[in-house]
Amino acid sequence: MIMSRIQAPPDEAQGNLTDRLLAGLPAEAVLTDPDVTASYANDMASFCPAGVPAVVVLPRTVEQVQHVMRTASELRVPVVPQGARTGLSGGANASDGCVVLSLTKMDRILEINPVDRIAVVEPGVVNAVLSRAVGEHGLYYPPDPSSWEMCTIGGNIGTASGGLCCVKYGVTAEYVLGLDVVLADGRLMSTGRRTAKGVAGYDLTRLFVGSEGSLGIVVRAILALKPRPPQQLVLAAEFASGAAACDAVCRIMAGGHVPSLLELMDRTTVRAVNDMAHMGLPESTEALLLAAFDTPDPAADLAALGELCEAAGATQVVPADDAAESELLLKARRLSLTALEAVKGTTMIDDVCVPRSRLGELLEGVERIADKHGLTIGVVAHAGDGNTHPTVCFDAQDPDESRRARESFDEIMALGLELGGTITGEHGVGVLKKEWLAREIGPVGVEMQRAVKQVFDPLGILNPGKLF
Amino acid sequence: MIMSRIQAPPDEAQGNLTDRLLAGLPAEAVLTDPDVTASYANDMASFCPAGVPAVVVLPRTVEQVQHVMRTASELRVPVVPQGARTGLSGGANASDGCVVLSLTKMDRILEINPVDRIAVVEPGVVNAVLSRAVGEHGLYYPPDPSSWEMCTIGGNIGTASGGLCCVKYGVTAEYVLGLDVVLADGRLMSTGRRTAKGVAGYDLTRLFVGSEGSLGIVVRAILALKPRPPQQLVLAAEFASGAAACDAVCRIMAGGHVPSLLELMDRTTVRAVNDMAHMGLPESTEALLLAAFDTPDPAADLAALGELCEAAGATQVVPADDAAESELLLKARRLSLTALEAVKGTTMIDDVCVPRSRLGELLEGVERIADKHGLTIGVVAHAGDGNTHPTVCFDAQDPDESRRARESFDEIMALGLELGGTITGEHGVGVLKKEWLAREIGPVGVEMQRAVKQVFDPLGILNPGKLF
CATH class of the missing domain: 3.30.465.10 (Uridine Diphospho-n-acetylenolpyruvylglucosamine Reductase; domain 3)
Structure with a gap:
């Protein structure tokens, strides 16, 4: 189970909990219908267990939040704060008997x-x-x-x-x-x-x-x-290998360029997007790089960047002429994760970030891992940051494929750490990666982080079972 | 005294301390001659008490630093880490009986x-x-x-x-x-x-x-x-009032400009620089604004910025033609603090940062405070950040003037907080402003910060008496 220090309160305490919450919150801000509260149990991560919340509260004021926290502290009930639950690491998943504290109504x-x-x-x-x-x-x-x-x-x-x-x-x-x-x-x-x-x-x-x-x-x-910067202008560059695309990224960054966007889609991702949206991206491509500038003269900057791509072996370089063409090129990138989800019905989106000089090794390694497990893994990456989202496509109804998906997901994190990277560039640790945090930050780091947690949350009621 | 929790060890323990340090450090890295160690007692802040260090260590490796900290922990001796001691808040001042840990030899x-x-x-x-x-x-x-x-x-x-x-x-x-x-x-x-x-x-x-x-x-x-950005090009704009210069700053920032430098010198500072360096800055000026761009076309950007200055009432706008002229304009700014020091022999440099929309009110208030105390206070400011350095000029041999200097220094911090600012934009709290930290961050903030300190330094040996 994901709860570590807090036991779910007995039903009696739960009644008490609701009454106590209602003393400082309007009735419409306290949801107890199990069908309704169950819909607040999960964020968008795969493979992350979630508990059954006791109650969902939707405060509108700071004072109401204070009341919720005072009540939870007094009753020793865990509190799971939530926004829109679009997270990808289970960080907003409910724990058994918790108060889900949704901040969505505080939206001014x-x-x-x-x-x-x-x-x-x-x-x-x-x-x-x-x-x-x-x-x-x-x-x-x-x-x-x-x-x-x-x-x-x-x-x-x-x-x-x-x-x-x-x-x-x-x-x-x-x-x-x-x-x-x-x-x-x-x-x-x-x-x-x-x-x-x-x-x-x-x-x-x-x-x-x-x-x-x-x-x-x-x-x-x-x-x-x-x-607000000027409207950005986008360029697409096609490469005959992932390594060549990563080489281009290195040349761009070493060359002192400051693009406003530098994204990579691998072959698997390009094909998935074509299959779903019929965008006519080149099927022969092994890697597609998208770059943009929001500078005063983006066309000139893109031309210089395009030359670096060609020097790195780009087979085709297509600069957009205007904002509409730029949006079209970006659309392919924006559809990537949805398209990869369509491949097998379910995805696990990894979030490994490596020094950008090691990006090529990461791509190679992910391909090796996909082959080893007989899985489709598409890579989309914020290439300029070295932040990759290797996305494992699998059929969640197939237990063996699900197991292999989880194994490959973990192997990708191990590879990221080997390359001097981090297990999470931007999605967070949550439930999904908490076994991995200690591998990255080491025992002294974990000890100090836990001690900091203890300072702010001595009762262990704040989002228990996450991070550590 | 500045020490709060740690008592100076008796002489006997001090002998023991040096021997223990020498067990893990080469002899030349352990300084005990009182004349030498005394020279490590202070950073560059005025009005900050400093203690007498027991010993100064100059480690060259991580292992040597670990040895120092293990020794200090075992003997419960305070440790004061130091760099070049150019700080302006007493944060690197020694406490009685401490180990001064100078990191200057670890310079690779x-x-x-x-x-x-x-x-x-x-x-x-x-x-x-x-x-x-x-x-x-x-x-x-x-x-x-x-x-x-x-x-x-x-x-x-x-x-x-x-x-x-x-x-x-x-x-x-x-x-x-x-x-x-x-x-x-x-x-x-x-x-x-x-x-x-x-x-x-x-x-x-x-x-x-x-x-x-x-x-x-x-x-x-x-x-x-x-x-590395292109070489920046500088513009100087003269104003007939501090308020007009601050209005120009607001117009520049609200106008979406991104200068690489936006500095302000008040009349007092301009005159002090003229007196010292005979730079021929306009004596009639009430405020001088220096702005720069390191963009691809800095001259064009400066021209647009110059127009905003004129709209705000600049009496003269002088853009530099090249790097040499730019450096000359900046030289006046770089000499400011030295020139203000020459006015009365000693200065206290404040570091109040306010929202830039309140910059004019801060300048006005500082003038009021200077008048009230009959003191010369020059203001130089990183105006684009709202970060001001009101510099109180006084004769340290004159006890009454020194008292007034200290009072005006504090009144400037109070004014900064009133205007929604902070007591320190970039110089830190150290010893100088520790009475003020609580006023800024409040009792709950202080309690949590102290608890965080306790996590990392349970014995209270790390730079005691600073910050809190």
């Missing part, structure tokens, strides 16, 4: 300030809603996970989400200046600042970013914004 | 990798040495504190240093990917990664950045690099 944008280049938001604001709202002020909130039309800023902060933009603009962590956090015991703590710089005390803001709801409940965030 | 650049855009360094590498070394590979390490020719990367990490570059490139924290840290008990812990992205577990790397040596000893750092 409180401030957008173009001079200070910040936004102040509640955690339930959807990424795309914020992106569009700041866009109207000439501003840009870069982090753009694939699920950006659904996922929430609170969830993005919990997993330190990335996206296509990271090669130029970095991950969510770079954009979180300050937080209001409700602690396990219900007290409110503010971290960080609304200024561009600040070094007063330890950086607890960054400690919370990526902590997967295990240290406290983020109820407000001060986010840094950038000026 | 271990790796520069242009594909992965990283450098791996020991903590004693001087900022300028690293900057030049990566420059030879077409790379750029942005953080550029004023002391960059002397200060070390380890010190920069300890205080999360900034500099002139921050308005475009951010602070030291943005460039630290991973660390090797010797813990208080001598164990070695690795944090972070050498990949562009990574979210495996809590972000302990960022917890160490800015922790002022109070959580562990950084012995190796993996730093992110950027491609």
Whole structure:
């Protein structure tokens, strides 16, 4: 089971729990119908066990969140914070008898300030809603996970989400200046600042970013914004081998280029997209590289980048002429995961990030692992970051294939670590990778991380069974 | 006294301490001559008490640092880590009977990798040495504190240093990917990664950045690099009031510009620089703004920025024609603090950062405070970040003036907090501002920060009496 320190409370306590929660929350914010609460049990990860929540709460105010945490602390009931449950590591999965604390109703944008280049938001604001709202002020909130039309800023902060933009603009962590956090015991703590710089005390803001709801409940965030860049222009380059495409990535980055996007799709992925969407991508390709610039003269920058691709052996280089053509090229990338899911019905999406100089070795290794297990594994990658999503396609009804899928998934993480990489570039540890965290950070690291967890969550009620 | 939890060991224990240190360090790495060790007692802050160190150690290897920390833990002796002691908050000041742990001999650049855009360094590498070394590979390490020719990367990490570059490139924290840290008990812990992205577990790397040596000893750092940008071109704009200059800053930032530098010097500072260096800056000016771009077409970008300055009431706008003229304009800014020191012999340099939309109010308030106390306070500011260095000029031999200097320094911090700012943008808390930290982060914040400190330093031997 995924619960480690907290026992599910007996039914009697559960009745007590609901009553206690209702003392500080309106009736419509407390869901107890088992059919309804069951629908909050999982995020989008495969192979991650989930428990049965006792109750789902949907607070609308900071005070209500404080009430939930005070109640949970008093009754020693685990609390699982959730955003839109688009996560891919089981980090938002319920545990037995828990309070699911959904932050989706706290969805107000409180401030957008173009001079200070910040936004102040509640955690339930959807990424795309914020992106569009700041866009109207000439501003840009870069982090753009694939699920950006659904996922929430609170969830993005919990997993330190990335996206296509990271090669130029970095991950969510770079954009979180300050937080209001409700602690396990219900007290409110503010971290960080609304200024561009600040070094007063330890950086607890960054400690919370990526902590997967295990240290406290983020109820407000001060986010840094950038000026909205010019519309990006995209180029596609086709290669006769994955190695050549990775060589191009290395040349581009060593050459000092700063593309706004540098993505790779392998042969398997290109074919899956063609099969699903009939996009007419070249079937002969072994690897497709997509690059973009959002600079003042993107066509010139793309031309220079195209030359590097050709020098690395690109068989074809196709720069888009305008925004519409750019979107079309990107569409193939955006459809990749859906297309790979269609191959066998189920996928496990890995998230191994390696130094970009080792990207070619990772691709080679994944191919070896796929062959060994007789599986289809498509690789899409934020190539400029060395962040790959090897996606294992399998039939979940076939126990042997499922076992091989899980084994290959693990072997890919082992390979990533061997190459000096990390088991997770942007999806987080959650339940899915917690056996692997210790391999990456070592026993001293685990000991110190557990001790930090103990500081913020002495009763072990915050998202128990995740990360460690 | 600055020591809180640790008593100075008796002389006998001190003899024992030196012998024990010598068991794992070569003789030349252990300094005990009181005249010599006294020279390691202070960093560059005014008004910060310092104790008398028992011994200074200069290790050259990680194992030697581990030996020092094991010894200090066993004997319960405080350890004060030091880089080049250019800090401005007393964060590196010795405490009575401490081991001063100088990392200056661990000064090797271990790796520069242009594909992965990283450098791996020991903590004693001087900022300028690293900057030049990566420059030879077409790379750029942005953080550029004023002391960059002397200060070390380890010190920069300890205080999360900034500099002139921050308005475009951010602070030291943005460039630290991973660390090797010797813990208080001598164990070695690795944090972070050498990949562009990574979210495996809590972000302990960022917890160490800015922790002022109070959580562990950084012995190796993996730093992110950027491609070297084109040479920047500078513009100077003169204003008839500080308010007009601040209005220009707001217009520039709200207008979506991304200057590589946006600095402000007030009238007092301009005159001090003229008096010292006879630079012929306009004596009539009330505020001088310096802006730069390192874009592909800096002249065009400066022209647009110059128009915004004029719209905000600039009385004169002077763009540099080339790198030499740019350097000349910047020289005035670089001389500011030295020139202000010459006014009265001693300065206290504050480091208040406010939301840039409040910059004008801060300037006004500082003028009011200077008038009230009959003091000269010059303001230089990283205006694009809202990070100001109000510099109180006083005669340290005059007790009353010294008292007024200290009072005005504190009033400036209070004003900064009132305006939604922070007491320290880039210099750190150290000894100088520890009474103020609680006012900024509140009692819950202090409690949690102290608990985090306790996790990493249960005996309270790491840089005691700093921060809290």
